[in-house]
Amino acid sequence: MVEEVPAQRPNVWVRWCLYITCFAAVAGFRYLSLGNGFSNDHFVYITGGWQMQFGEWPTRDWVDGGAPLMVFASAAAQAIVGPTLLAEALLVAGAFGLGAVLTSAAVLSLTGSISLAIVSTMLEVAVVPRTYGYPKMLVYAAAFVCMFRYVSRPSSMRIAAMSAAVVVAFLFRHDHGLFLGIGAVIAVLMIDSKHPMPWPRRIAVFGLTTFVLVLPYLIYVQTYEGLARHFNIGLGFSRTEFSNQWHAWPAVFGDAAPFASALVYEYYALPGLAIAVLIALRRHPHIRQWASQILPVIVVAMMMNYTFIREPLAVRLPDAIVPAVVLAAWLIHRARHLIHFRVMIAGLTAAGVALFSASVLEAGRTIEVLNRANLLHEWQRMPEYFRDVTHDLQARMAPRQVPSRPSASLRPFYAYLDRCTTTEHRLLVGGFLVEVPFLAQRRFAGGQRYFGGSYGFDDEAERQALNRLAGQVVPFALITSDYLQKFEVAFPAISAHLRSRYATLTNVRVTDDLDVHIFVDRSLTPSGRDPETGWPCFR
DSSP: OBOOOOOOOOOHHHHHHHHHHHHHHHHHHHHHHGGGOOOGGGHHHHHHHHHHTTTOOBTTTBOOOSOHHHHHHHHHHHHHHOSSHHHHHHHHHHHHHHHHHHHHHHHHHHHOOHHHHHHHHHHHHHTOOOGGGHHHHHHHHHHHHHHHHHHHSOOHHHHHHHHHHHHHHHHHOHHHHHHHHHHHHHHHHHSOTTOSSOHHHHHHHHHHHHHHHHHHHHHHHHHHTOHHHHHHHHHHHHHHHHHHSOBOOOOOTTOSSHHHHHHHHHHHHHHHHHHHHHHHTTTSTTHHHHHHHHHHHHHHHHHHHHHHOBSSHHHHGGGGHHHHHHHHHHHHHHHTTBOTTHHHHHHHHHHHHHHHHHHHHHHTTHHHHHHHTTOSSOGGGHHHHHHHHHHHHHSSSOGGGOOSHHHHHTHHHHHHHHHHOOTTOEEEEESSOTTHHHHHTOEESTTOSSBOTTOOOOHHHHHHHHHHHHTSOOOEEEEEGGGHHHHHHHOHHHHHHHHHHEEEEEEEEEETTEEEEEEEETTSOOSEEOTTTOOEEOO
């Protein structure tokens, strides 16, 4: 039996104090943690943002895999702050801070509990998602806030807000929009049957509003690439990713990180428990409202769990945290109102929170990250740490900001490019050296941030890349030695183009087993020779 106590939201001043404190703490933590740099995966978006500084847009001028708003956000940050890593650091820290605020707001809307909002947000932050995972915190929390507000007081304006949240999620990455769109439809269908607007009309309003908001982007894609081809590229990428990285069902007992492995099952247990609670309370007079609030989160959680939790778990586990903490908060809130078995429920809840917290801390390696960010000692030196991190982020090649050994080994080559080329000259990159164009401050060539990865190339894609190369000045091509044979197989036409026009300039030794081969275009007439290296200059 449940004793229903209506959730009382704290007054507006308390809420704003919570939000401001939450934003400052989380943004500051994520900023300090960037003293150890961005992973090279994040440079997919940083390099795309750099390319946009020259008026070259995704899809129109280069291949985009379905995450245009991530690139636009990076481009906007670089346009405002400058083309340094400081721009991306401010963007990422601010996005994580805002995501934490929205998670707090979502839990408050659902439960009315400040304590649950704080704990939920702390767990979301403690799992320490990768820097490029900020949309998974931001857009899901924002969409849940919009859904809960709509369910609490339906209106056309709140349907429009849900639609906007779904479209923004879609533009950050297309599958985010798909998952949240399904959740929003469930929210629209599940609200009180006494609502004056019948459900077909509600669905029509939501669908039409969403379509109108996303239509400019669809027209843009159709104009420059074609919708069918655009979505086929995205689906091909997803298939390749799934074939390379299987969905993970780790062994918990005997595992090197048992609590982190247990988090996989906890992610699945939370929506299962929520469904069981809804079934148990199916006769309660408030069940329709509860179901309309929590069913969308349950469905989104299940889709995220199956899609995102793949190998390597250390990278993927944090991605599904937002619906998990929202569901956990709702379950605790419902448990607090149980009359019978109160002591037993309290004990089980405490054990569950302890287990989930231990899993989050191990999965996020939270203590290690806090230590690296200097947040566990010498608090009096915090302003100094902020200055040091800011200095490194503004520097072009600060050692801790270079994401990989190959890109660090290319420092002399970057200096040569500064002396002997201009920003009109481009680099063709083979292998996962996506950070190289940004560090070199040169544009990438052929409409590809790098040739490789999970985006499959067909004859049409190679023809398009060759057409783009024909209109570009590309003095240099860089290919890692471990990818050279795969490059020739995956891109036969591009390989033939390189063999016909390019010669070896040098091989940069990275390790005993890895080199970066640098090729130079023989058809270009040098303007002189570089006095330090003897290599051709093309200024």
